[in-house]
Amino acid sequence: MxxxxxxxxxxxxxxxxxxxxxxxxxxxxxxxxxxxLTSGMTLKFPPPSWSLRWYVELFRSPEILAPALTxxxxxxxxxxxxxxxxxxxxxxxxxxxxxxxxxxxALFMSPMVLPAMAFSLxxxxxxxxxxxRLSFWTLVLGHxxxxxxxxIRMVGAAVQQLDPTLVTCSLSLGASRWYxxxxxxxxxxxxxxTAGSLVAFLSSFDNVPVSLFLADARTEVLPIKLWAILExxxxxxxxxxxxxxxxxxxxxxxxxxxxxxxxxxxxxxxx
Amino acid sequence: xxDTSRGHRELAPALxxxxxxxxxxxxxxxxxxxxxxxxxxxxxxxxxxQYLRFLRDPFSLRVLADTVMLGLEVALxxxxxxxxxxxxxxxxxxxxxxxxxxxxxxxxLTSTVVRTFAWIVILGRDGIVNATMLSxxxxxxxxxxxxxxxGLVLALTQIQLPLMALPLINSLLRLDGNLAKAAEGxxxxxxxxxxxxxxxxxxxxxxxxxxxxxxxAATAFITQTLVGGGRIILMPSYIYQQSMGVQDxxxxxxxxxxxxxxxxxxxxxxxxxxxxxxxxQHAA
Numbered sequence: 071m072x073x074x075x076x077x078x079x080x081x082x083x084x085x086x087x088x089x090x091x092x093x094x095x096x097x098x099x100x101x102x103x104x105x106x107l108t109s110g111m112t113l114k115f116p117p118p119s120w121s122l123r124w125y126v127e128l129f130r131s132p133e134i135l136a137p138a139l140t141x142x143x144x145x146x147x148x149x150x151x152x153x154x155x156x157x158x159x160x161x162x163x164x165x166x167x168x169x170x171x172x173x174x175x176a177l178f179m180s181p182m183v184l185p186a187m188a189f190s191l192x193x194x195x196x197x198x199x200x201x202x203r204l205s206f207w208t209l210v211l212g213h214x215x216x217x218x219x220x221x222i223r224m225v226g227a228a229v230q231q232l233d234p235t236l237v238t239c240s241l242s243l244g245a246s247r248w249y250x251x252x253x254x255x256x257x258x259x260x261x262x263x264t265a266g267s268l269v270a271f272l273s274s275f276d277n278v279p280v281s282l283f284l285a286d287a288r289t290e291v292l293p294i295k296l297w298a299i300l301e302x303x304x305x306x307x308x309x310x311x312x313x314x315x316x317x318x319x320x321x322x323x324x325x326x327x328x329x330x331x332x333x334x335x336x337x338x339x340x341x
Numbered sequence: 342x343x344d345t346s347r348g349h350r351e352l353a354p355a356l357x358x359x360x361x362x363x364x365x366x367x368x369x370x371x372x373x374x375x376x377x378x379x380x381x382x383x384x385x386x387x388x389x390x391q392y393l394r395f396l397r398d399p400f401s402l403r404v405l406a407d408t409v410m411l412g413l414e415v416a417l418x419x420x421x422x423x424x425x426x427x428x429x430x431x432x433x434x435x436x437x438x439x440x441x442x443x444x445x446x447x448x449x450l451t452s453t454v455v456r457t458f459a460w461i462v463i464l465g466r467d468g469i470v471n472a473t474m475l476s477x478x479x480x481x482x483x484x485x486x487x488x489x490x491x492g493l494v495l496a497l498t499q500i501q502l503p504l505m506a507l508p509l510i511n512s513l514l515r516l517d518g519n520l521a522k523a524a525e526g527x528x529x530x531x532x533x534x535x536x537x538x539x540x541x542x543x544x545x546x547x548x549x550x551x552x553x554x555x556x557x558a559a560t561a562f563i564t565q566t567l568v569g570g571g572r573i574i575l576m577p578s579y580i581y582q583q584s585m586g587v588q589d590x591x592x593x594x595x596x597x598x599x600x601x602x603x604x605x606x607x608x609x610x611x612x613x614x615x616x617x618x619x620x621x622q623h624a625a
Contacts, residue, residue, distance in 0.1 A: 080531040087425035091506075094422065094499045095444045098459030099451065101469065105462050114467040155358040162355030174355055177362055185560045185604055187580055188597035192373035193365060195590060199372065215366050218358065276452045278563050282581065293563070296454045300567055304461065312455040319451050323443060 099316055105306075106313035113304050124310035131307060137295040138311070144206070144281075144291060145274040148213040152270040155214070156221030157263050161255070163222075164229040179223075181216045189215065190283035197284075204286035212280040217273050221266035228262030268326075377594035391595035401579075401596075405603060408576040411494070412559035412607075416505075416551045418498040423505035423550060428539075430506075431513040449503035457564045460496035461487060464568070488570030496568045497558045504557060505550035512546025513539075548615040552608050559604055576600045 101115070106124060108117030128134060159178060163171040181189060193212055197204065232255065240250040281291045292311075299305045380386035395401045430441050448456055463469045464486040474480040486492045516539065524534045540547075562577040569575065574582075580600065584593035 076530040076532055080535070084425040084428055087422060088429040091422040091426040091502060092441075092444060095448055095502060098456055098463070098499060099447060101462050102455060102459045112467060113462050113465060115462060115469045115472055155361065158354035159358040162352045166349070166351035168349050168352065170349065171352055171355075174352070174359055177367075178358065181366065183556075183605060183608070185556075185577075185597070185601050187560065187562070187577055188373065188601045189366065189370070191580065191584055191593060191597050192369035194584075195376055195594065196369045196372050198590075211365055215362070272450060276454075278453065279560070279577075282562070283585070293452060293454045296458070297563055297567065300454075300458060300461065304465070308458055309462075312452075312458050315452050315455050316447075319447065323446060323450065327439070327443075 102309060102312045102316055106309035108306065108309070111306065113306060113309070124306050125313070127307055128310045128314070134292075134295065134307060134311060137290045137292045140206075140289055141275055141292040144209055144213060144289075145271050147210045148217050148274040149267050149271040151210065151214045152218040152221045152274075153263060153267045156218040156266065156270075157225045157259070159218075160222045160225035160229055160262075161259075164226050165234075175222075175226075179219050182219045186216055186277075186279035187283070190280045194283045204284060204289075206286075206289050209281060209285045209289055209291075212284040213274045213277055216277065216280055217270040220269040220273060221263070224266035224269070225259055225262040228259040232258050268322075373594050373598065376591055377598055379591040381591070391592050392599070394592065395595060395599060404574055404576055404579050405599065407573075408559050408600070409603060409607065411497070411565075411575060412555040412604075414494050415497045415501060415558035416554045418494060419502050419505035419554045420547060420551060422498065422502060423509050424547075426502075426506050427509035427513050430510050431516075445503045445506050448500065449507075453500070453561070453563050456500045457496065457567050460492070460499070460564075460568050464492045464496070487568060488572065490569075490573065493565065493569045493573065497561060497564055500561070500564060501554040501557050504553040505547075508546040508550040508553070509543065510546075512543040516542050544615060544619060548611060552611060555611075556604055556608060 105113055105115060105117065107120050107122065108114075109119045109121035109123060110117055156178075159174070163175050163178075190212055193208075193215075194204075197208060202208065236254050236258075237250055240254050241247070245253070276293060277291075278293050278297065281294050285291060285294070296308055296311060299308055377391055378387050378389060380388050380390050426441075426445075430438060433441070461468075465471070466483050466485075466487070468486070470486055471480070471483040475483065520538050520542070521534050524538050525531070529537070559575075560577055562581070565573070565575050566578050576596070577600075580593055580596045583589050583596060
């Protein structure tokens with residue numbers, strides 16, 4: 071029967087392509103973990119034998135550890151600024167019904183649409199024109215602009231789910247605005263702030279286009295350093311750094327799943 | 342107290358960020374436009390000469406066209422791989438869903454340099470693909486997979502696949518499963534059900550994913566330079582080279598504005614087309 075054949079071909083095709091994409095998603099992570107345990111001097115696959123020598127080597131490589139530390143510092147400062155400024159902004163624009171609020175929302179989201187290189191170049195040119203020297207803080211400024219939209223999106227979603235009568239009740243029962251904010255609003259949007267901060271941190275830690283233009287010579291961040299190493303040679307230490315990053319990401323994912331349930335957060339069929 | 346003034350007072354907490362954005366985002370972009378209109382790197386003579394230089398230079402036009410093509414090809418590949426993945430996700434039970442969620446989110450959250458590095462290991466001269474093919478005797482000598490267009494498309498497809506899979510899964514799960522069952526009950530084959538029921542109804546998710554993938558692949562500086570190599574020049578590395586390398590600021594400014602316009606233009610055009618298509622569907 072022709073229909074049965076067609077259905078079997080469809081099932082086979084979907085299954086094969088899904089298997090291919092599963093393999094494609096998984097393979098690079100596995101490859102990184104395997105190659106980071108090589109005992110050899112090259113990225114030859116499979117590794118001739120196993121060892122942890124490249125992880126040990128990492129701790130003797132200040133030229134990699136220093137950028138890693140810088141990246142952590144940049145990402146921490148960026149997350150702090152993004153969380154404070156972004157949460158405040160989200161509270162403002164999602165509690166207001168004025169047209170200006172919609173305009174500000176569009177403005178705050180535009181760094182997500184605009185290629186980050188164009189924005190970074192523009193900020194660099196302005197710094198050049200006004201004679202401001204690049205530093206750690208110019209880098210944090212650039213990172214904050216491109217990371218703050220994540221905080222606004224996620225806190226905004228929490229603010230929109232907040233029942234405004236709770237705030238009205240608290241105020242009419244005599245609580246001050248500050249007390250109401252601390253005891254009512256903040257606990258209810260905390261998860262949004264945490265999630266937004268986490269994404270902001272990750273995207274700052276991973277950011278390349280902004281760091282490429284706005285970091286001074288002394289503020290070298292990890293992704294740029296790794297990129298520079300890989301452009302020059304295929305250094306096996308990069309595999310060890312990658313291994314560390316993969317394991318930390320994996321642990322973070324497991325924690326997020328245990329705390330909030332990642333798999334539940336997307337994919338509820340609508341009623 | 343009128344409604345609008347109440348609305349404005351509520352906006353006060355957004356003021357600090359609004360000020361920061363005016364100073365560090367809006368003004369620099371205006372400056373970028375201004376600088377792109379200078380004739381020389383010394384900022385003399387206002388004229389649109391940089392834009393004419395771009396339009397008259399076949400090399401520059403080629404770089405832009407290649408970059409756009411790369412984004413479109415990667416978007417198409419993620420679409421072909423993303424749909425089956427999303428279909429399997431929607432059809433599976435809780436445990437398999439959690440596993441697939443991990444599988445999709447892990448590469449999304451792992452650093453771009455790490456994901457790109459994995460592809461260097463896979464596609465390199467001594468890499469997995471070459472080693473396998475040589476040991477199986479299928480190839481006589483190692484093929485050049487790294488620093489090739491195909492390798493770049495493959496690597497970017499894997500790196501951006503999560504951006505396509507997530508919105509696709511979302512819209513597949515919102516789809517009323519009875520529609521597909523009804524179509525099958527009425528005698529439609531599964532290919533027909535997919536193309537006439539599932540695909541049209543999940544098109545918004547596919548378009549959303551496609552736009553994300555297109556923009557991400559076109560601007561992926563790290564992957565483009567490391568997997569594409571020095572011979573494949575695309576807009577991000579062209580802008581980097583003209584600014585930080587040659588320090589031709591006006592031309593670099595014009596390049597980044599042209600690139601921005603191209604990316605936003607294509608994203609807007611595809612978005613508008615898909616809205617038109619879905620409206621046509623509802624009218625029919």
